[in-house]
Amino acid sequence: MKRGSDLFAYVTVGVTILAFAVLLVFALIRLLDTEAEIRRSQGDNMLWSISQAQSAALLLDVAVSQKSSIPDSEVDIARRYDVLLSRLALLTEGPQARYMEELGMGASLARQDSAIRALETELHTLALGDATVALSIHELLETLSRDLGRAANRSMVKHWDATGARLDRQQAAIIQVIVSILGIIALGIFLSVMMLRTMAERQRIRMSLSRERESAELYRSFVGLVSHQFRTPLAVIDSSMQRILRSGDAMDQAEIQRRALQVRSEVRDLTRLIEATLEVIRLDTGQVAMKPRNCDIAALLERVKARQLTETPDRAIDIVIGDEVPPSFVSDPFLAEQVLTNLVSNAVKYSPETETVLIGVRAENRQICFSVQDQGIGIPAEEQDKLFGHFFRASTAQEVPGTGVGLSISAQLAELLGGRLDFVSTAGIGSTFTLRLPDEWPASRA
Structure with a gap:
């Protein structure tokens, strides 16, 4: 089917180009004919000769x-006679004689020419x-x-008839050229389309x-993620449970509790990984719904800080809110x-434990800008254009556990919220990620 469609397209284009060339040649021929018609002026020359x-x-x-009536007349009859003979010769020889x-004056003119010469x-x-x-x-x-007067009149009538016919032919030729040009334009438009x-x-x-190719790469990345991120927690869980089963009553309560906490931690990591994967699928299929409402900025940042401190209570997280920032704005607080x-989780994860993570907020260009700054491992410049891809992890982050989907989800959620996610990063120095959201919810997104 595809091959037949391609053949039809080639034939159509070939026929169109041929028609284009034919119309162009026809237009040139008609222009040349018109130019030749304009140069035809035989009637004008004959009218002058007759007169x-x-x-x-x-x-x-x-x-x-x-000479015959005036005494001592000095008129030059011989010169006048020679001039008349020369004029008659123009009319009785060559193309002029045929004209x-x-x-209808050829025979009469020939007789009179002979009589004049006699x-x-x-x-x-x-x-x-x-x-x-x-x-x-x-x-x-x-x-x-x-007779010459009658010939002049007939020549004038013939000349005007010829001129009218020539004008008609020229008009027809011009119309044909215009139609050809319009056809060429139409064919040009068709070819362009x-x-x-x-x-x-x-x-x-x-x-x-x-x-x-991206899907194939995504699939390979996902397979690698599953083989590494899923298998490791499962191996830890299986090892802990086998140890408990083998030891039986000989294992003390403290060891059982430690093993149980380890299993719970691995299960929690597995749950997060599954949730992140499902979140990617929901975003790609457009299943994430936005619910905009009034969002208190200070309360939002305190919730984010509290959630992170629950996971890492020993880390220092500071919040700085600019004086120009309004108390609240309209957005989806859950997605934000x-x-x-x-x-914040990435900033904590990829920076030293002794470094403080800074959460800042400022207002600029009718946007609320949330920035998260760390003094961590940073991202190599040659890998930064891939950072928001699914399951992508920078080469500097390979030793740190992670799924590679958090930033991809964040970038997509930022677009859903009507904003964008930017970052500035230098390997070995740190990174600053900025979430830019509109200070007013657009009516078109309501």
Whole structure:
């Protein structure tokens, strides 16, 4: 199924890229056609040639009239005649002749061109008083001028028709280019979405693999924890009970009591380990419910201190509350107490018996900050990013009994309370853990 889905994705992307290329080539071709249409101006050139020929015919007609009727006229008939012949040559040769044929004036223009060329002798010998010759030349030039006027009109009409058709073609080409560009944009968006989906899928797969590796590592850590932390208390319990069974009545009451206290201590440790493991499971599955209410800060810290002194009555624990700290704030006191108890327990466990553990409270940036400071073994810098992981224990703490879940639970509970758990630690010097909680319970979390 997965392979078929991948094949479909590859085919879809390939077809999309091909369509993208086709539309792009089509748009380029239409742009080139449009540019070529703009450069087409044959009608303009022909209209100019016809008008020049008509003007030359009129000028020659005027010159002939002046020569035949005005004494001592100095008009240059030969030059006028040559100009007319050159203009007629433009219209009766090459592409211009074909254009005149398209206008329906080709045959008429050819006859008149021949008639004009036959006038060369008469024009050169024209003298004052040759009215009959001048009149025949006038009639021929007038007919030529009239035909050239009709040709000019037809050329103009044809030119405007061609211009209109060209504009229509250009408009159609522009619309096609716009549609092609829109298609290219749509295909680009589609490709982008496909690429983003593919990247998201790969990211999801990488995250799944990462979670699987983390789960495998967690499982190995848990197995190591069970094999070490569970087996040792059980071995102590079994050894104590076997000693009691073997000794029987020979064991005195004091020894039995000592053995019983040892068994109870190991059972208590096992119970704590099981509770910590269950707490991790409850947090991961979202089964821990918050019950916010008014929390007295001084009373909270006294309970944490008293609980720890019950376990270690000989340790020194000081409490310092800043003057700016309010008497109370809204939070879940049970969960907050659990976090602080874990922090204080670790501070006592991982610091020398002669050192004092300091619990401080301050208010800053609309937060109540509880700090627990010790002068203990600290945490190596290269291991600090793993500190809040399940069942992780620093290399400096391997000789101290523990489960490696207390800080992980504390960090998760801090997030449930709307805050966070920070720490600063230096190996061999000590650590300071800070629980930052909002001074007001957010309405969205109520």
